[in-house]
Amino acid sequence: MANLVNIKIDGKNIQAPEGKNLMLVARENGIFIPSLCYYEHIEPPLGTCRTCTCKINGKYGPACTEKVHEGLTVEVDSAELIDTRKALVEMMFAEGNHICPACEKSGNCDLQHMGYELGIAVTRFPHLFKDRIIDYKPSRMVMEHNRCIKCKRCVEEVFTDDGKRVFNYMNRGNETFVGVDYIQEAKLSEAQAINAMKICPTGAIIVRGVSMTAPFGDREFDQQSTQQKKVLKKPTLNRPAITEKKIIATVSLAGCFGCHMSMLDIDTELLDVIELVSFDKSPLTDFKQFTTRCHIGLVEGGCCNSENVETLRKFREHCDILVALGECSVWGGLPSMRNSIPLSECLEEAYLNSVTNEPGGNIIPYHEDLPKILDRVYACNEIVKIDYYIPGCPPSANHIWKAVKNLLWGEEYSILYSEFKYD
Amino acid sequence: MPEIISKKFQEPPRTQMLNKLWQFQQERGYIDDDALKGLATEFGISEIEVEGVISFYHFFHRKPTGKYTIYLNNSIVSEIKGFQRIMEAFERETGATFGTVDRTGTFGLFLTPCIGLSDQEPAALINFYPFTNLNAIKVKDIISRLKQGVLPESICDAPSDNIRYVPAEDKSVFFRKYQTGQALGKMESLGPQGIIEEIKKSELAGRGGAFYPTWKKWEATRQQPASQKFVVCNADEGEPGTFKDRVLMNSYAGSMIGGMIICGYAIGATQGIIYLRGEYWWLKSKIEAALQEFRVIGFLGKNICDIKGFDFDIRIQMGAGSYVCGEETALLESLEGKRGEPRTKWYFPVERGYLQYPTVINNVETFCAAERIIEMGADAFRESGIPGSPGTKLISVSGDCKLPGIYEIEWGMTVAELLELCGAEDPYYIQVSGPSGECITVKEKFRRISMLDLLARKDIRCGGSFMIFNKQRDIVKILLNFSAFFKEESCGICTPCRAGNFIIQRKLERLQDGLFNEADLQELKSWGTLMKNTSRCGLGKTAANSLISAIDKFHDYFVARFDKDFNGLNLKFDMAAATADYEKYKS
Ligand SMILES: Cc1cc2nc3c(=O)[nH]c(=O)nc-3n(C[C@H](O)[C@H](O)[C@H](O)COP(=O)(O)O)c2cc1C
Numbered sequence A: 001m002a003n004l005v006n007i008k009i010d011g012k013n014i015q016a017p018e019g020k021n022l023m024l025v026a027r028e029n030g031i032f033i034p035s036l037c038y039y040e041h042i043e044p045p046l047g048t049c050r051t052c053t054c055k056i057n058g059k060y061g062p063a064c065t066e067k068v069h070e071g072l073t074v075e076v077d078s079a080e081l082i083d084t085r086k087a088l089v090e091m092m093f094a095e096g097n098h099i100c101p102a103c104e105k106s107g108n109c110d111l112q113h114m115g116y117e118l119g120i121a122v123t124r125f126p127h128l129f130k131d132r133i134i135d136y137k138p139s140r141m142v143m144e145h146n147r148c149i150k151c152k153r154c155v156e157e158v159f160t161d162d163g164k165r166v167f168n169y170m171n172r173g174n175e176t177f178v179g180v181d182y183i184q185e186a187k188l189s190e191a192q193a194i195n196a197m198k199i200c201p202t203g204a205i206i207v208r209g210v211s212m213t214a215p216f217g218d219r220e221f222d223q224q225s226t227q228q229k230k231v232l233k234k235p236t237l238n239r240p241a242i243t244e245k246k247i248i249a250t251v252s253l254a255g256c257f258g259c260h261m262s263m264l265d266i267d268t269e270l271l272d273v274i275e276l277v278s279f280d281k282s283p284l285t286d287f288k289q290f291t292t293r294c295h296i297g298l299v300e301g302g303c304c305n306s307e308n309v310e311t312l313r314k315f316r317e318h319c320d321i322l323v324a325l326g327e328c329s330v331w332g333g334l335p336s337m338r339n340s341i342p343l344s345e346c347l348e349e350a351y352l353n354s355v356t357n358e359p360g361g362n363i364i365p366y367h368e369d370l371p372k373i374l375d376r377v378y379a380c381n382e383i384v385k386i387d388y389y390i391p392g393c394p395p396s397a398n399h400i401w402k403a404v405k406n407l408l409w410g411e412e413y414s415i416l417y418s419e420f421k422y423d
Numbered sequence B: 001m002p003e004i005i006s007k008k009f010q011e012p013p014r015t016q017m018l019n020k021l022w023q024f025q026q027e028r029g030y031i032d033d034d035a036l037k038g039l040a041t042e043f044g045i046s047e048i049e050v051e052g053v054i055s056f057y058h059f060f061h062r063k064p065t066g067k068y069t070i071y072l073n074n075s076i077v078s079e080i081k082g083f084q085r086i087m088e089a090f091e092r093e094t095g096a097t098f099g100t101v102d103r104t105g106t107f108g109l110f111l112t113p114c115i116g117l118s119d120q121e122p123a124a125l126i127n128f129y130p131f132t133n134l135n136a137i138k139v140k141d142i143i144s145r146l147k148q149g150v151l152p153e154s155i156c157d158a159p160s161d162n163i164r165y166v167p168a169e170d171k172s173v174f175f176r177k178y179q180t181g182q183a184l185g186k187m188e189s190l191g192p193q194g195i196i197e198e199i200k201k202s203e204l205a206g207r208g209g210a211f212y213p214t215w216k217k218w219e220a221t222r223q224q225p226a227s228q229k230f231v232v233c234n235a236d237e238g239e240p241g242t243f244k245d246r247v248l249m250n251s252y253a254g255s256m257i258g259g260m261i262i263c264g265y266a267i268g269a270t271q272g273i274i275y276l277r278g279e280y281w282w283l284k285s286k287i288e289a290a291l292q293e294f295r296v297i298g299f300l301g302k303n304i305c306d307i308k309g310f311d312f313d314i315r316i317q318m319g320a321g322s323y324v325c326g327e328e329t330a331l332l333e334s335l336e337g338k339r340g341e342p343r344t345k346w347y348f349p350v351e352r353g354y355l356q357y358p359t360v361i362n363n364v365e366t367f368c369a370a371e372r373i374i375e376m377g378a379d380a381f382r383e384s385g386i387p388g389s390p391g392t393k394l395i396s397v398s399g400d401c402k403l404p405g406i407y408e409i410e411w412g413m414t415v416a417e418l419l420e421l422c423g424a425e426d427p428y429y430i431q432v433s434g435p436s437g438e439c440i441t442v443k444e445k446f447r448r449i450s451m452l453d454l455l456a457r458k459d460i461r462c463g464g465s466f467m468i469f470n471k472q473r474d475i476v477k478i479l480l481n482f483s484a485f486f487k488e489e490s491c492g493i494c495t496p497c498r499a500g501n502f503i504i505q506r507k508l509e510r511l512q513d514g515l516f517n518e519a520d521l522q523e524l525k526s527w528g529t530l531m532k533n534t535s536r537c538g539l540g541k542t543a544a545n546s547l548i549s550a551i552d553k554f555h556d557y558f559v560a561r562f563d564k565d566f567n568g569l570n571l572k573f574d575m576a577a578a579t580a581d582y583e584k585y586k587s
């Protein structure tokens, strides 16, 4: 038995066996420190993701690579540290190409879960849209490089029966990716392959033919936060007397109208809403132009053509508050799947080379009356200033209206963990 | 011939990985599938693991690199000395484009970061032989001679040392008269503890950039109970603008070797390794010769200097093109034949270093200084410098000045004095300690250069690189060059450095295009701070240093580039650029 030592986490006195991993000590004492790469059995710890950064004896450092010793003082919960950790997870979203609604791991993904826990609605960083491949060559699995966060778990944990690595990092810098050894991969048993998929904190390793069966609502991270007392956002503004109807404008740019459908999804409550607000320019009213200044503008979709950009700018000019509604608007979403592919390839594939096209019989449309297609899909906040973000694909109706009511009347609200989703 | 010590300890085969890869690279011009498969079988590892190592080092290739493989330096100093023209000249003369090999397979052109010749830029390596002070005519001449079958080694340059300044009287530490083994003679009388005491008294601190007290490292390693210990000399000198270790190894290799032997004696090691960067292949034979001389005299091998039971030998390990391998734990990984990924702080090298044995890692200059301190005595060493920062320091000066080269300054010299000495006429932006260091303005020229003041408010620390830029230089271009460097050289295993450097580069490109305002600047600064606070090793922690200091110190410069009619709501968006691709379909 190791000696017990006294340490302090956020002022709380804790006893723990000397030399034990700080991350484990914190967990056992009900203290939530975000983590992604940390995996109990791997020693020395991986220390790659840095999302567990705390202040350890006054200096920044990851909790998971620290052994506890007498007198250790740890700061976890300061505003600055919370923001630092949040930024790191945001960075992973900006760096990868994460399209949760299309991802097998969605709902069971540690990265996504961490995004929920930290309340990430948008990343502060520009999305990098790096072109990455999906490797279909392994016989048993598919390697989705767009989703890998380079945590190193698979590299250090997955071996064949004769002790050979199946995964290894390739290249370096921002070109780093996890390569698969096809020969060794084929030697894995089904159980070993599934284990690889399981230890991967994201949807990067997918075993063919194995589905993640749970339906929406029953997936690992659908309902419950792991933070015991997750602080819910509760702005306490006084509700002014409602004297006038508030005016809302909505638009769907490069989106699918899914967010608009979701808006209508509050069923009968919609009738209450109509009492309180009126809609100006919106597909719901079919007003093509603004007739007045609006209190709030809800924008679905990002910008994929010149007309989107102009419309968005008009919204900015006419709305006091502009809200990016849904993933496409927040950062590009599904349409941004084309962002790592040159425009010419996209157009030629769609209009010239597609199997349903007559060879030689088609052209790529261009006319001065047509909107011009942009080189890539832009998030709304790359074009105009966005005041608020509502994530989701689509966001749930409750989330949308709670947020809108709060913005218009300062009505108190709390977004439940189960309502804050990227899919 | 004296017998080479029979090493009781056998380094495991995997440690030969880099050497084997070099052998294939040099014999075949690349590492082909057969070689890769062979190595996987030989070491009993999967092919992907071998491939992972190859792809980490930029001097290893999986495709042919031509009969003549040319690496042109693209560091910032090269850039201001005419890199662009040299690049074009090489492409014109060889018919290859950079990143590829010409159709006949004769010339392969590649770019590489600083090759340690900043005092004679533009410079390139051809089959790893140095060619310096290039101009278009010289390039034309070199290529035509190579085409005639002349060997590169017969026409390459012998880079001069360019030692420009040595302190007066007897104060020089590094460049005083050198006699092989003088310091070694003092080892036995001092004894291991006495040596460490002497080093302690000298206040020698690591010259690789971190300024960690050398004696502490030695003492900690000495204390470790272990059957085997190692002395590693960090000769990776990768910080752009630094070339002091090159000069020391070129002309004072014995001093470095002596320092390693003294360290080995002090800590109880039997094996030393010099990790020499691949860019310095041309120095290898010189160092080998010095090692051989030591063996012949009896300064390496068994019972060194007749000290009973003190057996020690040194080998050279060549690096293969990776800046991060200068980071001590990445260097250890590389020595073990792996990818150069820095370790976590779970164990320190003095506890578990090379092959998990206690290891001292010091810089070339540190070992040279240690040897000289033992030779001259700590008291004499303390004669120079200033209180709290005794001794001298080698500074590699480059950029916009008349006399680029090595300056052995006494600690405490001011920036102004150094600028005067090297003939910098119009200094504007000075980069101290390389891209990972900080920048200063001429307003700060009365600051002293010393190792005092950790926070560097009054005095300024200099790890060795001192790059001077005049008013004509574009600061954004300098910063972009640095960020491209860090982006390429990041090992890629931790998030803030791998993604952060990429993000910063993107943002700087917007700055260059004028799509920028004060909020963006502050954002950049906070992102840099994030990298500093959360990165796993020194590379990521320091990558944004110059950016952060530039934003503070050259604020007006950036403001002048701001978007004037920015209203905060509509952001600047370049519609013409965004639709340019589509406009091609206008018929
Ligand atoms: C990214 C990075 C690169 C480094 N490169 C070098 C180098 O090229 N040479 C060197 O001596 N030290 C380098 N260092 C510092 C080493 O990690 C280490 O501190 C040094 O070798 C210790 O020797 P010293 O105590 O004699 O300075 C580097 C550090 C970092 C973080």
Ligand code: SF4
Pocket (backbone or CB within 6 Å): A097, A098, A099, A100, A101, A103, A104, A105, A106, A107, A109, A110, A111, A112, A147, A202, A203, A204, A422
């Ligand atoms: S579920 Fe996870 S891995 Fe999949 S796209 Fe979303 S964040 Fe990425």
Ligand code: SF4
Pocket (backbone or CB within 6 Å): A147, A148, A149, A150, A151, A152, A153, A154, A155, A167, A178, A199, A200, A201, A202, A204, A205
């Ligand atoms: S594939 Fe998964 S387990 Fe492997 S490094 Fe990427 S995220 Fe981690």
Ligand code: SF4
Pocket (backbone or CB within 6 Å): B324, B341, B342, B489, B490, B491, B492, B493, B494, B495, B497, B498, B535, B536, B537, B538, B539, B540, B541
């Ligand atoms: S800071 Fe950069 S170089 Fe260092 S471990 Fe992280 S990714 Fe690698």
Ligand code: FES
Pocket (backbone or CB within 6 Å): A034, A035, A036, A037, A038, A046, A047, A048, A049, A050, A051, A052, A053, A062, A063, A064, A065
């Ligand atoms: S959990 Fe600590 S660095 Fe990833």
